[in-house]
Amino acid sequence: MTLASRVIPCLDIKDGRVVKGVRFQGLRDAGDPVECAGLYERQGADEIVLLDVSATPEGRGHALDTVRAVRSVLSIPLSVGGGVRSADDAGRLLEAGADKVGINTAAVSRPGLIGEIAERFGTQCTVLAVDAAAGAAGWEVVVESGRKRTGLDVVEWCRKAVAIGAGEILLTSWDRDGTRSGYDIDLITSVSSVVTVPVIASGGADGPGHLVAAIEAGASAALIASILHDGDTTVGDLKEALGEAGIVVRP
Amino acid sequence: MRRVTIVPTGTANTASVVAALTRLGAAVEKAASAGDVETSAGVVLPGVGAFGAAMDRIDSLVLATALRERIEANRPTLAVCVGMQLLSRNSEESPGATGLKVLEETVGRFGDGVTVPQMGWNRVEPGPGSQFVESGWAYFANSYRIDQLPEGWVGSSTDHGGEFLSALEKGDVLACQFHPELSGEWGARLLDRWLDRVETAA
Numbered sequence: 001m002t003l004a005s006r007v008i009p010c011l012d013i014k015d016g017r018v019v020k021g022v023r024f025q026g027l028r029d030a031g032d033p034v035e036c037a038g039l040y041e042r043q044g045a046d047e048i049v050l051l052d053v054s055a056t057p058e059g060r061g062h063a064l065d066t067v068r069a070v071r072s073v074l075s076i077p078l079s080v081g082g083g084v085r086s087a088d089d090a091g092r093l094l095e096a097g098a099d100k101v102g103i104n105t106a107a108v109s110r111p112g113l114i115g116e117i118a119e120r121f122g123t124q125c126t127v128l129a130v131d132a133a134a135g136a137a138g139w140e141v142v143v144e145s146g147r148k149r150t151g152l153d154v155v156e157w158c159r160k161a162v163a164i165g166a167g168e169i170l171l172t173s174w175d176r177d178g179t180r181s182g183y184d185i186d187l188i189t190s191v192s193s194v195v196t197v198p199v200i201a202s203g204g205a206d207g208p209g210h211l212v213a214a215i216e217a218g219a220s221a222a223l224i225a226s227i228l229h230d231g232d233t234t235v236g237d238l239k240e241a242l243g244e245a246g247i248v249v250r251p
Numbered sequence: 252m253r254r255v256t257i258v259p260t261g262t263a264n265t266a267s268v269v270a271a272l273t274r275l276g277a278a279v280e281k282a283a284s285a286g287d288v289e290t291s292a293g294v295v296l297p298g299v300g301a302f303g304a305a306m307d308r309i310d311s312l313v314l315a316t317a318l319r320e321r322i323e324a325n326r327p328t329l330a331v332c333v334g335m336q337l338l339s340r341n342s343e344e345s346p347g348a349t350g351l352k353v354l355e356e357t358v359g360r361f362g363d364g365v366t367v368p369q370m371g372w373n374r375v376e377p378g379p380g381s382q383f384v385e386s387g388w389a390y391f392a393n394s395y396r397i398d399q400l401p402e403g404w405v406g407s408s409t410d411h412g413g414e415f416l417s418a419l420e421k422g423d424v425l426a427c428q429f430h431p432e433l434s435g436e437w438g439a440r441l442l443d444r445w446l447d448r449v450e451t452a453a
Contacts, residue, residue, distance in 0.1 A: 125300075
């Protein structure tokens with residue numbers, strides 16, 4: 001089996017600009033989405049994730065324009081999430097040029113949405129985004145940028161979502177997001193051992209060692225943001241290090 | 252002139268295919284009728300969700316016969332992902348649904364022990380005499396595939412819990428299980444070679 005492990009830069013988008021914060025707060029400007037996406041593709045990115053973190057309807061309108069603009073230059077997959085409330089919302093993003101659509105809060109409120117999107121557009125473009133907060137016993141799903149706890153167990157929620165139609169899980173550790181303290185490896189192990197769909201590790205990457213650990217724990221892909229936007233490393237350097245660690249990556 | 256007609260099998264992914272072809276200088280139009288499929292120098296059959304749903308769409312637009320005829324005549328036709336699967340008679344994904352029946356082989360689901368959907372980059376090795384495919388990495392997003400080589404076709408192969416056919420070609424017909432439009436420069440070169448055939452046929 002030669003399916004390569006993926007390295008996926010994530011661009012948080014607000015009002016048409018790339019932003020990045022810590023635990024979803026204190027957002028700072030990190031550049032133009034088209035320039036960033038193009039740069040990361042040239043560096044060897046396997047896919048780009050755009051997360052629309054705008055809180056307003058105007059911001060959502062910008063997000064569709066951003067998807068169109070990024071699509072026109074990008075020849076690798078584009079996964080888009082943020083603010084998807086219905087299958088029609090998903091359809092608009094796909095029509096604008098997304099290849100996959102991530103759903104988060106709306107799926108928690110109404111799990112049937114996962115099945116509706118999967119049925120209309122296929123499981124391969126139905127991504128469940130989960131924000132996980134560590135607790136005394138396991139992890140709890142949090143929504144609304146971590147402001148609201150849901151009481152849902154992350155592992156159970158992922159298992160259920162896949163049964164309904166999710167074709168991929170974007171698993172973000174809320175505790176680690178933007179902290180550069182490494183992925184939550186136990187979280188990745190717990191989720192990837194109960195689902196057959198790909199799991200994308202997200203939240204906390206600071207260097208190649210963290211990516212290696214996530215992939216060895218069962219992740220199919222590793223999401224990175226802060227370390228790239230700050231210019232501390234490149235996708236190419238990370239993939240080279242993964243290759244040296246014996247992980248199959250696309251050169 | 253690189254004039255291409257795309258079959259509207261649904262919304263998913265069509266934008267990516269159009270963007271990739273446009274970057275390569277193609278003028279892309281949607282097929283409105285069987286006449287468009289018959290007369291166009293190049294036709295693209297993009298992939299969407301499910302085999303049955305895509306075939307329903309083709310049937311409702313009455314495009315099946317025109318598609319089958321141009322493929323059987325080896326005219327420039329590009330089928331992507333589910334589009335490739337539609338060339339067959341039927342699929343485990345949608346029991347009861349009938350495809351374009353160009354191929355007798357059945358589309359089956361990946362076996363146990365591998366990640367399904369196969370989502371990501373995998374190696375493609377060109378079959379003997381391939382005119383389109385070079386060795387390289389392609390992006391896949393599929394749960395079903397064809398694993399028996401149809402007679403008269405050149406098949407490129409990929410391994411995901413066993414070998415399967417990642418591309419089939421015959422004359423100017425190219426069917427890809429992967430997404431060339433999402434496969435970086437390697438995919439762009441593949442599309443460019445196919446568009447050359449469209450240009451020649453025009």
